[in-house]
Amino acid sequence: MSEEAPTQQQQPPEQEKKADEPPPAAPDAPQESCSSPAAEEKTFPCRALVLTGYGGYDKVKLQVKALSQPQLQAGEVLVRVKACGLNFAELLCRQGLYELLPAPPVTMGMECSGIIEAVGEEVTDRKVGDRVITLGKSGMWQELVVVSADRTFPMPEQMSFEEGAALPVNYLTAYMMLFEMASVRPGKSVLIHMAAGGVGIAVTQLCQTVQDVTVFGTASASKHETIAQGGVTHPIDYRTKDYVEEIRKISPKGVDIVLDPLGGSDTQKGFSLLKPLGTLIVFGAANCVTGQKKNLLAMAKTWYNQLSLTTLKLMQSNKAVCGFHLGYISDEQLISRTMFTLLELYSQGKIKPRIDSCYHFEEVADAMRRMHERQNIGKVILLPEPKKVEEKPKSNPEPEENVEKTEAAVDEKKEEAKEEVKAEKD
Numbered sequence: 001m002s003e004e005a006p007t008q009q010q011q012p013p014e015q016e017k018k019a020d021e022p023p024p025a026a027p028d029a030p031q032e033s034c035s036s037p038a039a040e041e042k043t044f045p046c047r048a049l050v051l052t053g054y055g056g057y058d059k060v061k062l063q064v065k066a067l068s069q070p071q072l073q074a075g076e077v078l079v080r081v082k083a084c085g086l087n088f089a090e091l092l093c094r095q096g097l098y099e100l101l102p103a104p105p106v107t108m109g110m111e112c113s114g115i116i117e118a119v120g121e122e123v124t125d126r127k128v129g130d131r132v133i134t135l136g137k138s139g140m141w142q143e144l145v146v147v148s149a150d151r152t153f154p155m156p157e158q159m160s161f162e163e164g165a166a167l168p169v170n171y172l173t174a175y176m177m178l179f180e181m182a183s184v185r186p187g188k189s190v191l192i193h194m195a196a197g198g199v200g201i202a203v204t205q206l207c208q209t210v211q212d213v214t215v216f217g218t219a220s221a222s223k224h225e226t227i228a229q230g231g232v233t234h235p236i237d238y239r240t241k242d243y244v245e246e247i248r249k250i251s252p253k254g255v256d257i258v259l260d261p262l263g264g265s266d267t268q269k270g271f272s273l274l275k276p277l278g279t280l281i282v283f284g285a286a287n288c289v290t291g292q293k294k295n296l297l298a299m300a301k302t303w304y305n306q307l308s309l310t311t312l313k314l315m316q317s318n319k320a321v322c323g324f325h326l327g328y329i330s331d332e333q334l335i336s337r338t339m340f341t342l343l344e345l346y347s348q349g350k351i352k353p354r355i356d357s358c359y360h361f362e363e364v365a366d367a368m369r370r371m372h373e374r375q376n377i378g379k380v381i382l383l384p385e386p387k388k389v390e391e392k393p394k395s396n397p398e399p400e401e402n403v404e405k406t407e408a409a410v411d412e413k414k415e416e417a418k419e420e421v422k423a424e425k426d
């Protein structure tokens with residue numbers, strides 16, 4: 001099923017784990033080289049979000065690892081993480097539906113930004129103090145990460161750590177689909193679902209770098225004003241309207257490119273909406289996810305309704321059907337090249353990640369809930385820095401439509417708590 005980024009992340013060596021303890025203040029990590037014998041004996045605490053098993057929010061735990069002094073290999077750097085991105089894929093990871101994540105216990109996280117604290121031998125183009133972005137299949141939701149220097153990308157001066165953490169997965173995915181696979185060109189039309197989410201906003205912004213591209217975007221109604229301002233030409237409320245009919249009313253012949261992160265019957269609808277010579281790219285299966293816990297019925301329904309075609313039918317339809325999965329892209333140069341292109345677009349002011357909200361590591365359940373409950377407009381960010389007691393989560397105002405849903409969710413949580421107490425008594 002779903003997505004994301006290549007090469008396994010190396011973790012600094014870990015000596016012990018203490019689950020859910022308040023973290024001690026982290027002492028300074030090594031500044032230059034990591035190999036002096038005295039330094040080898042030193043350990044320091046490192047906060048990390050660890051998936052401890054598959055299931056609901058409670059399976060992701062904040063742990064404080066006691067790390068030994070990282071021994072950097074040649075070509076590696078040590079990064080102190082300042083901000084991490086939350087991706088839809090991590091909701092799938094938590095439910096055990098993401099095949100690229102190693103089995104729990106495992107530190108989660110596919111992207112982050114931070115400051116280089118130490119460099120290994122043979123690293124010539126990065127130095128201590130550089131602000132960088134990095135990505136991997138897992139292991140990024142941690143205060144300190146060891147990565148290959150080639151996998152770090154210097155952040156433009158004006159870019160915040162939150163923006164840096166929001167960029168890699170969403171924008172690499174959007175860029176590669178639009179420009180490498182679908183070859184979007186002036187005058188074309190694109191349909192993107194989940195248009196107010198991380199990838200959706202990246203797709204919209206990148207479409208605007210090409211002249212006269214029409215963007216159809218499905219999203220909850222409360223988000224339409226924001227996504228229209230962001231460049232979606234025709235926002236469509238998929239919850240109350242048949243988006244196929246809505247698109248046909250505006251463009252009877254359909255669209256040139258459909259980007260489908262939903263799967264199941266939506267892939268069939270996407271295929272039907274394509275103009276001749278159009279391209280459908282399937283890149284997710286969000287329809288499998290209906291809430292906190294795995295939903296076997298939704299999975300079965302999505303699987304049962306998936307698009308099924310013979311090559312003869314495909315030939316006769318004059319349409320292209322593609323699949324995209326960033327996690328299976330092993331061409332490091334392609335990733336690097338695209339990252340540098342994206343950073344250049346950022347510096348030119350052509351793209352800018354929209355940050356929906358920031359949560360501290362200890363609030364990871366709330367961050368995931370925000371995405372499950374479809375409240376986010378843009379990227380949800382996780383911050384390793386401990387939460388100060390009085391601080392409230394920083395987020396854009398709640399979309400009105402979801403307020404009721406949130407209240408319903410609170411009620412639901414109360415019910416769940418009651419059930420748990422009852423079960424314990426029994």
Ligand SMILES: NC(=O)c1ccc[n+]([C@@H]2O[C@H](COP(=O)([O-])OP(=O)(O)OC[C@H]3O[C@@H](n4cnc5c(N)ncnc54)[C@H](OP(=O)(O)O)[C@@H]3O)[C@@H](O)[C@H]2O)c1
Pocket residue numbers: 002003004086087088089169170173194195196197198199200218219220223261262283284285286287288289290324325326327371372373374375376377378
């Ligand atoms: N293949 C790849 O390499 C790759 C890489 C990145 C992402 N993806 C896929 O792209 C999609 C978007 O990912 P993202 O990280 O950018 O997330 P996101 O779009 O920020 O996801 C949350 C938003 O999606 C909408 N949504 C639609 N169906 C949903 C569902 N079943 N559960 C929760 N929200 C749902 C909601 O907005 P509305 O209510 O407004 O619709 C929600 O606010 C996902 O399917 C993901 O798996 C694939």
